[in-house]
Amino acid sequence: VAPAPTPLPPPSAKLPAGQWRGEYFNNRDLLGTPALVRNDATVDFNWGMGSPAAGVIGADNFSARWTSTLNLPSGVYRFRATVDDGVRVFVNDRLVIDGWRVQAAATLESGDIALSGAVPVRVEYFEATGEARITLTWFLTGGAPPPPPPPPAGDVWTAEYFNNADLGGAPVLVRAEGGSINYNWGTGSPAPGIVNSDFFSARWNRAVNLAGGTYRFRVAVDDAVRLFVNNALIIDQWRQQGVTEFSAEIALPAGAIPIRLEYADFTGDAVIRLSWELVSGGGGGGGGGGSMPEPSWSRVKPRQPYTGEYFANRDLSGAPALVRQDSDIDFDWGNGSPGPGVPADNFSVRWTNTFRLDKGKYRFITETDDGVRLYINDRLVIDKWQTQSRRQHTYETSLNSGDYVIRMEYFDEGGAAFARLRVEVLKESGGPIGNIITCVPPQPQNYAWIKLYRLDGNNQWYSLGRGIGSVSASGFLKIDGLPVDENRFGGAGEPYKVEQWIDGKVARATGDFQRGEPIFRVRAFADNVTP
Numbered sequence: 001v002a003p004a005p006t007p008l009p010p011p012s013a014k015l016p017a018g019q020w021r022g023e024y025f026n027n028r029d030l031l032g033t034p035a036l037v038r039n040d041a042t043v044d045f046n047w048g049m050g051s052p053a054a055g056v057i058g059a060d061n062f063s064a065r066w067t068s069t070l071n072l073p074s075g076v077y078r079f080r081a082t083v084d085d086g087v088r089v090f091v092n093d094r095l096v097i098d099g100w101r102v103q104a105a106a107t108l109e110s111g112d113i114a115l116s117g118a119v120p121v122r123v124e125y126f127e128a129t130g131e132a133r134i135t136l137t138w139f140l141t142g143g144a145p146p147p148p149p150p151p152p153a154g155d156v157w158t159a160e161y162f163n164n165a166d167l168g169g170a171p172v173l174v175r176a177e178g179g180s181i182n183y184n185w186g187t188g189s190p191a192p193g194i195v196n197s198d199f200f201s202a203r204w205n206r207a208v209n210l211a212g213g214t215y216r217f218r219v220a221v222d223d224a225v226r227l228f229v230n231n232a233l234i235i236d237q238w239r240q241q242g243v244t245e246f247s248a249e250i251a252l253p254a255g256a257i258p259i260r261l262e263y264a265d266f267t268g269d270a271v272i273r274l275s276w277e278l279v280s281g282g283g284g285g286g287g288g289g290g291s292m293p294e295p296s297w298s299r300v301k302p303r304q305p306y307t308g309e310y311f312a313n314r315d316l317s318g319a320p321a322l323v324r325q326d327s328d329i330d331f332d333w334g335n336g337s338p339g340p341g342v343p344a345d346n347f348s349v350r351w352t353n354t355f356r357l358d359k360g361k362y363r364f365i366t367e368t369d370d371g372v373r374l375y376i377n378d379r380l381v382i383d384k385w386q387t388q389s390r391r392q393h394t395y396e397t398s399l400n401s402g403d404y405v406i407r408m409e410y411f412d413e414g415g416a417a418f419a420r421l422r423v424e425v426l427k428e429s430g431g432p433i434g435n436i437i438t439c440v441p442p443q444p445q446n447y448a449w450i451k452l453y454r455l456d457g458n459n460q461w462y463s464l465g466r467g468i469g470s471v472s473a474s475g476f477l478k479i480d481g482l483p484v485d486e487n488r489f490g491g492a493g494e495p496y497k498v499e500q501w502i503d504g505k506v507a508r509a510t511g512d513f514q515r516g517e518p519i520f521r522v523r524a525f526a527d528n529v530t531p
Contacts, residue, residue, distance in 0.1 A: 020066045024052055028086075028126040030063045040066065043123050043136040050132075063126040064134075074116040075140045080166075082107045082135040083125065084240075089136065090122040091115070102128045102386065105240035105266075107166075107224075157181065157204045161195045165224070165264040167203055177204070181261060185270040201264040202272075212254035213281025218247040222271040224264040230257050240266045244392060245365070249279060300362070300423040302328065306351040310342045314411045316350055326351065329408060329421040338417070348411040349419065359401045360425050367392045367420040368410055374421070375407040387413045396426070 020043055023034035036056050043066050045052065051059040081087045081097050084105040089097035096110035125134045160171035173194050181204055183190070189197040201224075219225050219235055222243040227235040234248040263272045305325035312321040321341035329351050337344045366372045366382055369390040374382035381395040410419045 020068045023065045024057050025063045025065075026058055026061075028061050028063050028128065030065055030124060030126075034065075043134060045135070046133040047127075048131055048133075052132075059132070060127060060129045062132075063124070065125075066123040066136075068121050070119045070121055070138075071117065072115050072119050073140075075114075076112045077115050077138050077140055078112060079110040079121075079136065079138045080107060081109075081123070082133065082240075084131050084133050085128045086126045087134065088124040090120075090124075092119060093122075100124075100126070102388065105131065105133060107238055157206045160203045161190055162201045162203075163196050163199075165199045165201050165266055167201045167262060167264075171203075181272060181274040183270070183272050185265075187269060190270075197270075198265060198267045200270075201262070203263075204261045205258070207256040207258050210252055210254065210257050211278070211281075212252060214249055214251045214279045215276050216247055216249045216279050217274070217276045218245060219261070220245045220271060220273040221263065222269050223266045225272065226262040227274070228258075228260040228262075238264070243269070243271050245394065246392060251281075300355065300357070300425050302353050302355065304353065306353040309350045309352075310338055311348045311350075312341065312343055312346075314346050314348050314413065316348045316409060316411075320350075329419060331417075331419045333412075333417040335416060344417070345412060345414040347417075348409070351408045351410075351421075353406050355404050355406055355423065357399055357401065357404055358425075359399065361396065361398045363424040363426055364395045364397075364406075365392055365420075365422040365424070366394075366408065367418065367422075369416050369418040370413045371411045372419070373409040375405075375409075377405055378407075385409075385411070390416070390418050 020040045022036075022038050022040040023030075024036040024038075025031060026035045036053050047059075049059060051057045052062070052064065079089055079091060079096055081089055081099070082105065083099060083103075085102045086100040087097060087108065088095060088100050089110065091110070091113055092115075096113060097108050099106065099108045123134075123136055157177045159173075159175050159177045160167075161173040162168065163172050173191050185197075187197060189195045190200070190202065215229075217227060217229060217234060219227055220243060221237065221241070223240045224238045225235060225246070226233060226238055227248070229250050230252055232250065234250050235246050237244070237246050261272075261274055305327050306329060308322075308324050308326040309316075309320040310322040310324075311318065322339045324339065331338065333344075335344060338347065338349065364374060364376070364381065366374055366384075367390065368384075368388075370387045371385040372382060372393065373380060373385055374393075374395065376397070381397070382393050384391075384393050406421075406423070408419075408421050
């Protein structure tokens with residue numbers, strides 16, 4: 001059983017100006033002479049898709065090194081880096097944070113370090129492609145803070161809200177919340193005037209009476225989440241991300257089971273949902289007084305085994321070393337081999353199966369360490385052929401009744417090897433579908449509408465019902481969490497079409513059946529309602 005983490009005090013204030021020497025390189029490896037040397041007030045940057053210095057440093061494939069000497073009172077400290085992509089932090093020339101890898105926004109933390117006086121600190125960073133950000137903070141750990149309140153029994157959660165993204169310090173709001181945890185605050189606040197609309201966090205505690213058995217817990221989140229069940233950490237996805245679903249299974253005894261959910265929102269939309277279901281065992285039980293949300297999906301299991309072709313290389317080349325029938329794609333090989341003739345590292349797999357599906361909306365979820373590609377009827381819908389730690393990727397589409405060939409390709413570079421595919425059919429919700437209003441500004445006689453479509457597995461456009469959300473800080477409409485402009489649109493296998501309607505007529509349309517390329521801008525007035 002994993003121990004519950006100790007909540008930490010809030011990070012230190014911004015550093016005094018001029019304390020960091022920044023060296024910037026036009027490569028990912030800090031090689032050669034820096035293209036730019038300057039003094040930076042802090043190591044606290046969010047360049048987005050831009051450059052640290054336009055015209056001097058590229059927007060992708062660059063690196064930086066910051067050095068400083070900090071004068072610290074005697075005490076025990078922790079250092080924290082929030083980064084996209086790679087980071088190394090050295091304190092007293094000792095490596096204390098090592099996250100030198102391509103990754104989405106993640107927060108990494110050192111252990112406790114006893115420090116006093118003048119302390120040399122060096123931060124090394126690289127950006128691969130996409131978003132670029134780096135923030136360094138540190139703080140005294142001090143004495144242990146009081147433990148979280150005991151979970152209440154029954155159909156009530158104790159909710160604590162914090163005006164920071166790390167559950168630090170005292171909560172600004174504590175309240176009882178009945179029913180389920182099922183919130184979509186959009187760009188708003190859980191409690192306007194009390195809790196921030198960005199950079200806030202929350203913790204929910206409760207004891208739930210469950211029958212003994214194996215349970216599957218599921219969260220949907222934007223941005224960060226940790227879930228503890230019976231004092232064991234079963235979901236740990238503490239990073240900035242668009243709405244993503246995670247699930248985990250755990251065997252539980254009968255009785256009152258403590259559940260703790262920790263959540264943080266950084267910027268943009270704020271979403272958190274929790275549900276669970278009994279998978280096996282027990283004689284009923286469930287969500288504690290009927291508080292478990294009705295699942296909005298059900299799993300589609302294969303009717304026959306997958307044909308698995310295993311290759312002794314990373315690129316599916318040559319003849320397979322092993323061909324076998326796999327009942328499901330759900331493997332955790334750890335540091336071992338998938339089977340005879342296949343190495344433990346640097347191997348690849350291709351699985352193929354035919355699903356007979358009814359008409360409906362479907363979700364395909366891959367979870368792999370490392371790379372993955374997923375095809376529906378030979379159309380690429382998930383393309384993450386890259387070295388990565390264990391990560392989920394999701395694709396949703398509407399399909400007509402019929403047979404669909406599902407092909408998943410996977411490779412492992414080194415270390416742990418994990419591959420899973422889950423297919424779910426989504427239940428129809430009563431929510432809005434189709435038109436997404438963006439009033440510019442809202443006037444009864446002149447509405448501007450944005451209609452957003454996606455190409456489905458039948459090569460037909462269907463309308464996306466995204467509900468109420470937000471415009472990005474830049475004012476651009478967002479699709480799947482990415483601002484829509486000439487550089488940011490649906491990725492390979494995820495084409496989009498966008499139409500702008502004014503006074504009931506199409507004013508502009510972008511995108512085609514190959515790949516959507518919307519480039520118009522939606523102004524960020526207060527009344528915008530967008531994906």
